[in-house]
Amino acid sequence: MDPLPTHIPNWWDKPAPVTIPDGYADFVEQFRTLQDAMTAAAPDAEQTRTASRLVAELIEVLKQSETDEWSQLSGRLPVPGRGQTLIPVVHINSETEHESRGTVRFGRQFLGGNGAAHGGAIPLMFDDAFGRFANAHGRAIARTANLHIDYRSVTPIDTDLTVTLRFDREEGRKRYVTGEIRDGDRLCVEASGLFIVLKPGAA
Numbered sequence: 001m002d003p004l005p006t007h008i009p010n011w012w013d014k015p016a017p018v019t020i021p022d023g024y025a026d027f028v029e030q031f032r033t034l035q036d037a038m039t040a041a042a043p044d045a046e047q048t049r050t051a052s053r054l055v056a057e058l059i060e061v062l063k064q065s066e067t068d069e070w071s072q073l074s075g076r077l078p079v080p081g082r083g084q085t086l087i088p089v090v091h092i093n094s095e096t097e098h099e100s101r102g103t104v105r106f107g108r109q110f111l112g113g114n115g116a117a118h119g120g121a122i123p124l125m126f127d128d129a130f131g132r133f134a135n136a137h138g139r140a141i142a143r144t145a146n147l148h149i150d151y152r153s154v155t156p157i158d159t160d161l162t163v164t165l166r167f168d169r170e171e172g173r174k175r176y177v178t179g180e181i182r183d184g185d186r187l188c189v190e191a192s193g194l195f196i197v198l199k200p201g202a203a
């Protein structure tokens with residue numbers, strides 16, 4: 001597992017960092033496994049009742065620590081996937097200011113049909129990966145203005161795929177990024193995005 005820092009950094013101009021408890025990263029991984037297991041299962045009535053009771057207990061435990069956006073942990077961890085269990089996790093193997101290379105594996109929860117990843121999971125992955133990359137390397141905060149996806153061939157689930165992101169150019173407040181997913185040599189997806197640096201005072 002990727003090493004977990006002990007605190008969340010301030011991505012926006014917000015108060016004090018939040019402490020990450022021991023075991024939280026493992027819990028996030030378990031939660032992703034739960035989503036895969038849920039998708040892959042065909043429980044009988046008794047198994048459904050048991051699973052439902054356990055999930056109800058889990059909800060009760062988590063609700064005890066419900067908090068605001070700036071204190072929550074999910075989506076804010078400075079690690080691959082950011083602790084956001086909805087998003088396919090891109091593991092970065094190498095990165096410069098201009099290019100990022102890594103891997104992604106779409107688990108069973110991202111199944112569209114017949115072994116192929118859902119067409120909506122792919123832009124979700126790119127928005128997050130582009131968003132992180134476009135905002136990395138000391139660059140000022142920018143938001144996605146547009147995102148374009150070309151599905152060139154089927155993207156398989158449960159397969160280690162390579163992801164490449166490129167920071168193509170910057171024109172004033174506009175940042176242009178492109179990327180692709182490959183299964184071995186086979187091109188699965190091409191993507192491009194426009195990120196716009198926020199105007200002073202914009203949130």
Ligand SMILES: CCCCCCCCCCCCCCCC(=O)SCCNC(=O)CCNC(=O)[C@H](O)C(C)(C)COP(=O)(O)OP(=O)(O)OC[C@H]1O[C@@H](n2cnc3c(N)ncnc32)[C@H](O)[C@@H]1OP(=O)(O)O
Nearest residue numbers: 011127128131132135141142143144145146174196198199
């Ligand atoms: C959220 C970030 C957290 C960062 C923290 C640290 C990172 C931690 C990791 C986080 C990883 C997750 C990252 C998720 C990233 C999202 O998903 S962000 C959420 C999705 N995006 C949004 O909600 C954005 C909604 N839209 C907006 O807020 C505004 O439209 C925008 C995009 C800020 C632009 O508004 P604006 O600043 O008023 O821009 P404006 O002055 O109208 O236009 C500027 C230029 O851009 C052009 N332009 C504007 N929109 C478009 C467009 N759609 N198409 C083409 N051109 C356009 C204009 O024509 C203009 O061109 P020029 O005349 O200068 O040549």
